[in-house]
Structures are given as structure tokens and as C-alpha cells.
Amino acid sequence: MIEQTREIVHKFNTVYGETLVEPQVLLPENQACMRLPGTDGKAKMSKSLGNCIYLSEEPEEIKKKVMSMFTDPNHLRVEDPGSLEGNTVFTYLDAFCREEHFERYLPDYANLDELKAHYQRGGLGDVKVKKFLNNVLQEVLEPIRSRRKELQKDIPYIYEVLKKGSQEAEETAAQTLDAVRSAMKINYFADAELIREQSEKFK
Template identity: 35%
Template sequence: MTDQRMLTGDRPTGKLHLGHFVGSLENRVRLQHQYETYLIIADLHMLTTKNTREDIAQVSENARHLVIDSLAAGIEPDRATFYLQSAIPEVMELNTLFQNLVSVPRLERTPSLKDMARDAKKDEMPYGLLGYPVLQAADILCVKAHVVPVGKDNHAHVEITREIARRFNHLYGEVFPVPELVTSDVPTLIGTDGQGKMSKSIGNVIYLSDTEAEVRKKVTGMYTDPNRIRADIPGKVEGNPVFIYHDVFNKNLAEVADLKERYQAGKVGDVEVKEKLAIAINLFLDPMRERRAKFESQTGLIDQIIVEGTEKTRKEVQQVVFEVRKAMGLTGAFNSIRRKAEKYRKANPAAYPVEG
């Protein structure tokens, strides 16, 4: 373990799925042994698209899902610090200070923000959503993270963080490391319906917490080559979601190669291809199910992990905010005013009688 830090996380909008695993979680599991790891439960980010009282009421339960899904996937509780974003108000102070280091046109060039607004069925982009990358910069820099493993959608956001860090350091002195982006080998996983990426809001997902039966049912209903109406018709492998999943999750490479060859020759049906995919995905998820059962059996453990992590992180962030205010001269400004106020009070004791 080095003295360098990793920061990443998720919005508490539901359970994690296979797309989360290949997009970022797999890298988190790998990198936790190389970096001091901070994993954010980003409920303030959630408010940019989900901010009803009903949405907010689900934060605590969804936070538990995020943590237990992460632990089941292989994050070790003694190597990672989970924390709830909204419980650290200093992050919002950093967000306010960073807003002045980036322009509106720069934020408007972030393509994923428009996609998020569209997916949330927003006719107009909320101010908070436009500033999403600025708050994300506050998340990353508040613990002075050196690396950020994220999915494809967040690449542009992390670049804005890098720009803000460089701009702050240029204006006020070296306070922040400029974080590096860690990309995934599978940046985006197509949904089971073949229509865009795997997404909770669309429902085309296989969750890390799905049972064997749920996986089989979802795989059976997966989109495949629409022009292949019989098993003896040669099918397309390239771009076929079923084979994309085989390539990612089926560790039996010889089986995958055989299925592809027979599929393209019209010598295997979709039923067999999907059956073997369901088996492969369940084998992939079985170790997670074992770890999940272990953590779920300890009532209150997940809540304790979140509380301890949040308290630890807040102390770290408070120190960083102190450094930021000092570097900017904000602390000095108020201290100067306070010193003159104290002189005035001493010069006018009748107006300020000593209590007691």
C-alpha cells in the first residue's frame, strides 16, 4: 500500500450490475491493493436527476446495497473507506470554491450531461446537473486522490477535475495532485435488450445480486441476431449482445470459440448459446454470492462500515478545506477583520461589557 489515494464511487440509485463491474468495479478491486481507497456514496449527485422526497427516502437502503455489492465483488472492508457524500458538508464548500475555476461553455461541452438529462426525462438541464463535474471535482480533490477508475461516461468529468486542480495550483500554490484516469478494458457493456448500455433506469440489466434463476431468465430473454429466425441460418457474432457477454464473462475460451464458429455456420441454436452463457455468468457470480451471504449475516455491519468511513473521511476533508482556504487567503481575510474588531472592542469597553 502506497501513500497515494484512489477515489471513485456510485450514486445510491439502486443495486450494482454487470455493467458497473466491468466499467469500474473490477478496477477498484484490483487497485485497492495499490492505493489507499476511498469509495463515495454520491447521494448529492443523485439529486441532480432524482430529488423527490421518495428518492431521498431510499438513500439509506440504496447506500447499503452499494456497499454490500462492492464487498461481494471483492472490495475488502479493511482496505477501503466507504462514506456518504451528504454527511460531509465541507465537500459542498469546495464545490462552491471550484465553481469559479471553470466556465459555463466548458461545462456545456460535456456530452454525458445531455445524455443524463435525457435519460432523466428533463426538458431543461438543471443548474446542479450542469455543475455535476464541478461537484465531482470536489469529491476527488477533497481527499487528494491520485487515481480515479471510472466508466466511459465519466471520462470527460475527470478531465474537468484535472483542469480545476491545475488551475487552482496555478492561482494559489500546489495543494492538489492532478489525478489520473484509469479506464476499463470494457468501457461500456451493452444492455440485455441490445439497445444501448446496461442501465438501471431502462431495466436491461443483470444485477450482481441476481439469483441463478433470475440470471437464467434474463439471459433467455436477451436480444440476439434479429435476422436469425432458425438455428440453421448463419448468424452474426459481431455486435451480438449474447456473444459480447460470452467474451467478457465466459472463461472457457474454447467453448466460446466453438459456439461462435457453429453460430456463424448455422449449426447451433440461440437456446444452447444462451444456456451456456447463463451457466458462465452464474459461475462468475457464485463467488460474489458466497461473500454476500457472509456480510449479510452480520446485522448492522454495513451501517457501521459507512459510519466509520464517513467520520474518517470528514476529518480528512476538513484538513483539506483548511489548506484550500489558507492557500486562497480566505482565512487571512477574516482574521484581519477580526483583529480590528477586537481592537475596537477594547477601545470601547462600555459598549461591550464583560459577561459574568
């Protein structure tokens, strides 16, 4: 979609002059955050597949989903070397965990690189890694969940925020349309020069 928009803007500006702002892609610096896989290891989360973690879910439900996450199917015993490729648990850790999480929840390791290295050489079970991920996600999601519950108590306020946002969007859209009409010289009711020319023509 953004590629099509950029192409349209480029063509319009080429014909009518610099009028529209070309949209830029805004992506997270952390590659793992670009597209999280489903908890079952599928390419993406899907409500129909039931492999999502929702921002509003209670701690026990999140824990249940984390503990059932897809890992390395060949990592059958703790002593077995584990693979990180396609391992959903480590993908989520790449996205969400920080070094301070290790200090609080898994002090045996200084950072994620150490945890990964141990998992790859064997001797680290999936359950321990999943418990760590659960603690990380609970910390990350708790403020969001609490804020949601707080806002649910004041539905009129939510509608007021949405209304204000819609009004601001309408104003911005109107300004953009005015700029487009002006560039295309079809702003008939505001083009003083056009009105003057027509007045002269029909004298």
C-alpha cells in the same frame, strides 16, 4: 464530470501552485466491461426498462433473463450464419468468460474466438450459446450473491463499516481543505505569519 474536475484542478494549481491532485480515469482493460448493454440489446441497462441483471438475483431469475437475451434477429435457424455486432450474448461473453469456463462448461471449444467463428459461419444455435453464458454468469455472481446474504445477517456491522468509511473520508476532506486554504492564504486561524502581521499593524 471527471473532465470538469480535471479542468478545475488544473486551473487551481496554475494559480495557487501544485496543491490538488488531478484525478485520472480508471477504466477496465476489457473494453466490453466499460458499458454493458441491457439484456434487450438497448444501449444501457435501466431499471425502468427491466433489462438489468442484478448482483443479488437468484440463479433461476438470472437464467430466465439470459435465455431471453437479444441476439442476432437474422439468425433464425441453427445453420444460418450469425452476426456478433450488437449481439448482447457475445458482448457479455466478451466481458465475463475466460478460457477455463470452456473447460468446465463447453469443452467442444478451446476459447471464445473458436465459439465466435463457429457462430459466424453457421451451425451454432443461440440456445447453446446462452446456456454457456448462463453458466459463466452463475459462477461469476455466486460469490457476490453469497457474500451479500452473509452480510445481510449483520446489519449493524454494515453501518459500522459505513461509519468508519465516512469518518476517514471526512479526515481526508479536511486535510484537502486545509491545503486549499493554505495555498489561497485564507487559513486565517492557522497562518502564524498573518497573525503576526496583523498584530504589528494594530500596535
